[in-house]
Amino acid sequence: MSDIGVTHSPRYDIDMCLREDETIFEKMEISYDDFRNHPEPVEVLKSYYRPLLSEGQTLWWMGNDEVATPPVLTMWNALEKDAEEYYTAKGFALFPELIAGDSRTKYTRMVFWLVTNHGVINHALRDKYSGGGRKDFTINGVEYQGKPKVLYILNCKKNLVKELILQADHEELREHWEEEYIYEGDERLRQWINLVASQGDVEMSLLYHMFEV
Template sequence: MISQEEYENFGHLVMNTCDVMNEKAQNNPSFYRSNDGKMMERIVWEEITNQAKGTIFEGRVRLVHSTRSFPDILIGDKFGVEVKTSKSGWKSLGSSIMESTRIPGVDHIAMFFGKMGPGAVEFRVRPYEECLSNIGVTHSPRYDIDMSLDEGDTIFEKMDIPYDEFRNHTEPVEILKDYYRPLLSEGQSLWWMGNDEAATPPVLTMWNALEREDEEHYTAKGFALFPELIAGDTRTKYTRIVFWLVTNHGIINHALRDKYSGGGRKDFSVNGVEYQDKPKVMYILYRHRDLVRQMILQANPEELKEHWGEAHIYDGDERIRQWINLVVRQGNAEMSLLYNMFEV
């Protein structure tokens, strides 16, 4: 348990360090501009060490040498300092929201930020969670840092969850998705959907480079997850699958419409019943019906909830009927044909 005295001493220590470095920066700004981010970590550590003399933290300030650890500087057992610099203002990209590299036991972190661009070199320090304005994505979701952020305007206030509760949650990305989903406009999608650190494929593949088996797999999976492919609005029916293919599987297809229908018509027979002049997409669905059925039945219910927008997912043939109802709800789809095709 951290005492109020320890917390106040930590605050005074980092603020005093910031004041001293701002004084030095006025006299010798070129010194700070000449150092890269790694050297700035050492400079901040040396200054904190000096300022800690005569305090409860004397001899207890340690520079963390590992580039895979968060934060950069340890003060005592429970406090830390993360050092960032920018040449373009008070904003920067921060650490992963997963905080998988956070040093165990460190409960309070200060963000020590140096603005090194044109004009005066200046330093600011704030509690880490108070300068996290939003969340951006590289290979995983990372915080956006804004040292000029107004009080009460952090990403945690927007999501209505305390920082400590968010960082200690087993699935923070689920909270993140719940926050962003209602904010999406038509044609937008959440492109980073996993809870691990490297869910997005690092290599992109053109659809026409896929093996035949993989092509059939993704075609059927598309039908299973995105009912709008069969009868949705032609202006938007391919939007979600395009995002899904690229962000989940690294697959690019610039002519997906041709793969699913091409706008053509087709005559075909299903279980002895002749169907004439039907949308070609229904014929393609019929050719993939066994694989589509298998994928629907074997899919994780949470995955189907995500893509179908349903609060409850049924089992067995009821799940197939649920999917058919979703297809029919999209537009002009013949329910009797779908029931015959999937024999439910």
């Protein structure tokens, strides 16, 4: 077997000319029987393929506890206001690169997540988070001038973003933050801020002030 595709369960691609030491199971370092009997075979696949991803790529299939993708696709501009607010804040919570990542790829993972998890299509996600330009805003009486628009938007939604980060399932955060250990409470917020800072140039002190940690 040369490769494995994923639908609702693993689907095998067979190559009759493949050498024994070139099978997908050899590459994953697991026997076919062990893989077949594994309680979470998709997780084994994800662990193998994730390090092989190039920049801008993501795994579209999820684990055994996934939420089924809705059968109907919805354009972002057709969402109810509450749903739009939720997805925008959830994007900040799950994808730290939205704030300070590479402008060429910073929206890629969220675009895939919206489609595969929620059936939502947005072909201009940048406009929801930055759209260029700079804004002034105030945090607890302190005025910040000429800051990137994405920080202004984050400040407007900080209460919901904070709630979503603190209430998120550990496995969900491990998946999207690509972190082995997820902290609790204020330490989780600090963990998120550190992930944001690791993506590019951002004022950590501003984020600490914004989220009061």
